[in-house]
Amino acid sequence: MSDAHEAATPRPGAGGPKVVLIGPMGVGKSTVGALLAERLGTGYRDTDADIVAAEGREISDIFVEDGEPHFRELERAAVRTAVAEHTGVLALGGGAILDQGTRELLSGLPVAYLSMDVEEAVRRVGLNTARPLLAVNPRRQWRELMEARRHLYTEVARVVVATDDRTPEEVAQAVLDALEWKDA
Ligand code: S3P
Secondary structure, three states: OOHHHHHHOOOOOOOOOOEEEEOOOOOOHHHHHHHHHHHHOOOEEEHHHHHHHHHOOOHHHHHHHHOHHHHHHHHHHHHHHHHHHOOOEEEOOOOHHHOHHHHHHOOOOOEEEEEOOHHHHHHHHHOOOOOHHHOOOHHHHHHHHHHHHHHHHHHHOOEEEEOOOOOHHHHHHHHHHHHHHHHO
C-alpha cells in the first residue's frame, strides 16, 4: 500500500462521504442515492459517471477496448478520489467491491449495501439489453454473479438494506434509519 493511497483515505470523523451505496447493478443505487442526497441536503456523486467523464467514453467501451482489469484500476482511482473529495452521497458501480484496493478504501466509511433477491433482479434487469451480463440466462447468471460477490458486499458494508418490495423512498428511509442508529 503506497503512502499516496493512505493519504487519500479519509479517517472516520474527518469528512468523507455521508453515505456510500454499494450493491449489484439495477438495485437502485442512483435513484436511492439522489433521494438520500436530497433528504440530507447534500450532493450526489457516482463513480461510474466520474469514470465516463474522465475517459470520455462509455463503460461498455472501456470493457471492450481495454478489458475488465483495466476498468477496475480506473474504478479504484475514481473511488479513491471520490472518498477523499466528496462529503455527500456516493454510489459505486456494482462490481467495485471485486477489487481489494477499492474495498480497503471503504474501510471505516458509512457503507450501505442495497440487496435484492433473484426474482427482483430478473424483474429489474433481466430483460435489459443494456446490461448484457444478465442477458442470456438471467436467473443462473444472477446466482453466479452473487455467489462471487455477496460476501464482498457484506464484508465492506456497515449496514445491509433489502430493497425487495420497497419503493425508492422506503429504501432511502431504511438506509437513513440503519446508519443513524449505527452512527449515534
Ligand atoms: C458493473 C456494474 C456497473 C458498471 C460496470 C460494471 C458490474 O455499474 O460499473 O458496467 O460489474 O456489476 P452499475 O452497478 O451502476 O450498473
